[in-house]
Amino acid sequence: MATEAAVTAQEALDQDNIIVARDVHKWFGNFHALRGVTTTVGRGEVVVVIGPSGSGKSTFIRTVNRLEQHQQGDIFVDGVEMTDDVRNIDAIRREVGMVFQSFNLFPHLTVMRNITLAPTKVRKTPMDEAEASALKLLERVGIPEQAEKYPGELSGGQQQRVAIARALAMNPKIMLFDEPTSALDPEMIKEVLEVMKELAASHQMTIVAITHELGFAREVADRIVMFDEGQIVEDLPPDEFFNNPRHERVRRFLSQIL
């Protein structure tokens, strides 16, 4: 883990770091959304990202699977540099699962088909194999009985759990969560967090999650990273983050959301 701007390309290839970002900049027109983000995420690490809205946290994790393109700096994911090379982008997207705030399930496909679409079409997994592992994933997220339903027939919490299963079906090395519980009713937040906690505890994959569920952060995060105005302003283990933050900005933010 290194927050200083001294990450080298060699380090990027280092087996210990699965995500390496070096002085990443991103503009939306005149708006400077990312102003030099430098950080690394180790293999198997669980990183929670927080920050006020508009701080660039969502933009940053979207650059990791190139849903957004950065305009300056370097990003290495699993040793592959994110450039305009189409083949690299497709390769990385297969390794990086993403869960969105608004679920984004495919409404015209059943839950089962939502989960098996990518494995069968991208990885060419045989259908019966894909269905068997989809069923296992649905069991893991606690809703095996919903397999043949359509997303519109499920509650928000159930939909988000399907979305997690769908991302897991590609066996990703990294899971990105972009405010997965922000669009949910309070009673459904818990069921989604339980699934995320179980994933974090299994240590099978690297997790980068934007969430303001501080209980979750305290319980499972290895680090909490705070974004403000396009930069990382704090990067500490949970204990220190909550009890002894170095920046006044963190204290103010915590007092606003607690």
Add this chain to the structure above:
Amino acid sequence: MRLSLTYQGIPIWRHSRILSWTAQIVSGVLVVAAVAFFLSNVSSAIVQRDIPFGFSFLNREYSTPISEHLLPYEESDTFAYAFLVAATNTLMVSVVGVILATALGIVVGAVQLSGNWVISKVATVYVEVFRNVPLIVQLFFWYILLLGLPPVREGIILFNAIYLNNNAGLSFPWPEGQQRPGLWLLCVVLAIALGVVTRVLLERREERTGRPSYPWLGAIGVIIAGSLVAWLVWVAIGDAPYVMSVPAPEGRFGHPAGGYTISIELTALLVGLIIYTAAFIAEIVRGGLQSVSRGQSEASRSLGLGTMQTLRFVTFPQALRVIVPPLISQYLNLTKNSSLALAIGYADLTSVAKTMTQTAPAVTIFLIIMGIYLLYSLAYSLIGNLYNRHIQFTGG
């Protein structure tokens, strides 16, 4: 004594169900009365003023030429058959127009959303120009443009096979039936059906086993192989089912003979209808694709599906539900707009009907063609609704 007009303890003038029933009954009575009044008025006018009305003319000889016809036609044919000939012309314009306008519209609509700035702007200009000029003006424009072509000897000739000029019209190569062409076409239809089945089976196999099975390649192979085998059988028995007839100049005036020739009136009508309708279809397709939220393609891309896979499995199936209903209404518009053929002199249903009124009762004639247009529109709606139900059925 106090009058108690209540139902279920509610005064009837405040009971919502009784109010709604009363409104329905009153409006029903009014509609029936209005229709009855109109009909009795019309029938008494017909009798009083001796306006010709009736269907007896249908068996009379029409004795008027029809300039262009898909079905064989002689002046000695009856009015009834002339209706059929004209209705077939309109049907042909409608079907050809619908197919080509859909193809052009989908391309233009998709291109408008492409990242290619030049092409997307060209597409936008096309849509805005042709959507915003009256169709009849466009038809005259194309017609005048074609009339301005040089005569047959100096006309446009492409590849020595396609002729375009102001008197013979547009001539192009066309297969000419030789030995049982219908039966061979049936074989081709069977091959296509077999090809569709092959595609489905191979696709299932690919999904089941994960091994690439090339469903499209297989399907096209089956169709080509089937048609070819049938063709060879025909040749072995005697003659090929079709020969390609290529137009070539002939006679004193060098008019192209052979192939298939359509008049400049029909060419102008088809070009005008297709270009006009495709502009609307392009907007429908663009709107449909844009109606699918960005999150859908982002989710698909983040799962590793490629651009084309995303379009095929995620975006387009969802867009289709938005596209199909207004698309059908464009098909109806094209069919109804084909009646503007009257203005540039193509023998469609309306223009033949107009000519018929010189020798037969006009009211009956127009009732008949209204019925035919209605029939066409209902047929399109029926097909469209069935397809729509098929694609809407899945999904919550």
